[in-house]
Every structure is written in C-alpha cells, then in structure tokens.
Amino acid sequence: MEASHLPATVLSRILLTVAGVAVLVFLVLPIFIVVPMSFSASRFLAFPPAAWSLRWYAEYFGGAEWMLATAVSLQTATATCLLATPIGVAAAYAIHTTKTRLTEVAYPLLMVPLMIPHIVVAVGVFFLFARIGLNNTLTGLILAHTMLAIPFVLITTLSGMQGFDMNQERAAQSLGVNRLTAFLKVTAPQIKGSIIAGALFAFISSFDEVVVSLFLSGGPTSTLPKRMFVALRDEVDPTIAAISSLLIFASLSIGLAGMIAGRKS
Numbered sequence: 001m002e003a004s005h006l007p008a009t010v011l012s013r014i015l016l017t018v019a020g021v022a023v024l025v026f027l028v029l030p031i032f033i034v035v036p037m038s039f040s041a042s043r044f045l046a047f048p049p050a051a052w053s054l055r056w057y058a059e060y061f062g063g064a065e066w067m068l069a070t071a072v073s074l075q076t077a078t079a080t081c082l083l084a085t086p087i088g089v090a091a092a093y094a095i096h097t098t099k100t101r102l103t104e105v106a107y108p109l110l111m112v113p114l115m116i117p118h119i120v121v122a123v124g125v126f127f128l129f130a131r132i133g134l135n136n137t138l139t140g141l142i143l144a145h146t147m148l149a150i151p152f153v154l155i156t157t158l159s160g161m162q163g164f165d166m167n168q169e170r171a172a173q174s175l176g177v178n179r180l181t182a183f184l185k186v187t188a189p190q191i192k193g194s195i196i197a198g199a200l201f202a203f204i205s206s207f208d209e210v211v212v213s214l215f216l217s218g219g220p221t222s223t224l225p226k227r228m229f230v231a232l233r234d235e236v237d238p239t240i241a242a243i244s245s246l247l248i249f250a251s252l253s254i255g256l257a258g259m260i261a262g263r264k265s
C-alpha cells in the first residue's frame with residue numbers, strides 16, 4: 001500500500017519544490033534587474049548597462065528634493081514606530097490576558113487595515129482628514145501610517161506571548177507590584193524579541209507605504225515613495241533604480257532583523 005503511493009508522493013514533492021522555486025525566482029528576479037540598472041552611466045534606464053557609474057546615487061544623495069522626501073519618510077516612520085508599538089503591545093496584552101466580548105471584537109477590528117485594500121483605506125482617510133484639516137500634514141501621515149502599522153505589532157507580540165508563562169507575572173503581582181510594573185519587569189523582557197520585531201515591521205511598513213501617502217502627502221510633506229511615483233510619472237531616469245536598490249536592501253535588512261528578533265523571543 002505504501003509502495004503504491006510512493007510515486008505520487010515523490011511527484012507531489014517535486015511539483016511543490018518546482019512551484020516554490022518558480023515563485024522565488026519571480027519575486028527575486030526584479031532585484032537582479034533593478035540593481036544593475038542603478039549603476040548605469042546612461043541617461044536612461046538600460047539593461048544591461050553599457051557602462052558603469054555611481055552617478056545616480058550621487059544624484060539621489062545630492063538632490064534637495066530627494067533628501068527632503070527621505071527626511072519626511074524617516075520622520076514619519078520613526079513616529080509611527082513609536083506610536084504603533086506601545087498601542088499594539090497594549091492591545092496584544094489585553095487580548096491575551098482578558099477574555100471578554102470587548103477583546104474578542106478588538107482583535108478583528110485592529111486587523112481591519114490588513115484585510116481591506118489600501119486604496120479603500122486611503123480614500124476613506126483622505127475624506128476624513130479633509131474635514132479636519134490633516135491632509136498634506138506630517139501629523140496626518142503619522143496617524144494614518146500608525147493605523148496601518150498596529151496590526152504588525154499586534155501579531156508579533158501575540159506570537160511572543162503565546163510562549164510566555166503568565167504565572168510568572170501573577171507571581172510578581174502577588175509580591176506587591178502593580179500590573180504595569182509586573183509587565184515591564186517580568187513579561188516585557190522575556191518577549192522583547194517579538195516587541196522589537198513588531199517595531200521594526202511597523203517602521204518599514206510606514207517607510208515603504210505608497211498608496212495612503214499618495215492621497216495624504218504633498219509638497220514639503222511628500223514621502224520618498226510619493227516622490228518616486230511623481231518622478232516615474234514625469235520622467236524616468238536611473239535615479240529611481242538607485243533609490244529602489246537602496247530601499248530593497250534596507251527593507252531586506254530590517255525585515256531580516258525583525259525575523260531574527262522574533263525568533264529569539
């Protein structure tokens with residue numbers, strides 16, 4: 001019986017491996033095209049480059065508009081990380097430790113930004129912020145990005161808390177400390193890897209966010225992805241490839257750091 005099923009099992013594994021490799025190649029292939037183009041000496045995007053140069057990296061680092069957009073993205077991502085992390089951690093703690101109707105509703109509600117297409121979120125936030133004067137402001141960008149980043153912190157923190165023995169925190173409370181102190185002194189240090197991972201994912205999700213930024217930012221508050229979109233629309237040159245290469249490696253590095261931090265939790 002087992003021998004008769006062996007060929008089908010082997011075939012399914014081979015097909016699954018081939019499909020996995022094909023997906024990985026499809027996802028990674030653009031990197032091997034974009035990165036070489038960023039070192040092109042040509043005025044236009046060309047692959048493979050006829051000559052090599054760092055000209056477009058110099059254009060990026062020497063461009064006032066590019067640097068302003070980068071500064072806006074860094075400020076927004078940092079503020080988003082600082083806001084989304086404590087909110088997400090607090091929500092994860094409440095959902096994990098308190099089983100009430102409110103916490104049962106809170107989890108899917110906080111996960112809504114991941115379930116709804118960002119274009120729908122962007123349109124709704126745009127009309128809401130238009131009424132209260134937050135469009136084209138750094139505050140508006142931070143609030144919108146925080147909403148989108150909270151689910152990442154929530155998921156990673158809940159994952160870390162699943163493997164934590166809450167009896168340790170209860171023992172600390174029985175010795176006279178309040179719940180907040182017990183969490184900060186006992187629980188947080190043991191799930192810090194998951195918290196750090198969530199914070200890193202919140203940062204990178206904000207820094208790379210395009211759709212909401214297209215609706216909410218403009219002028220001096222334009223983020224780097226928004227500035228790149230405008231540049232692609234008006235004139236395509238290898239500066240875009242240079243910035244894309246930097247963003248790819250930054251995203252991969254931060255994402256890898258987040259995964260490592262999460263596994264150490």
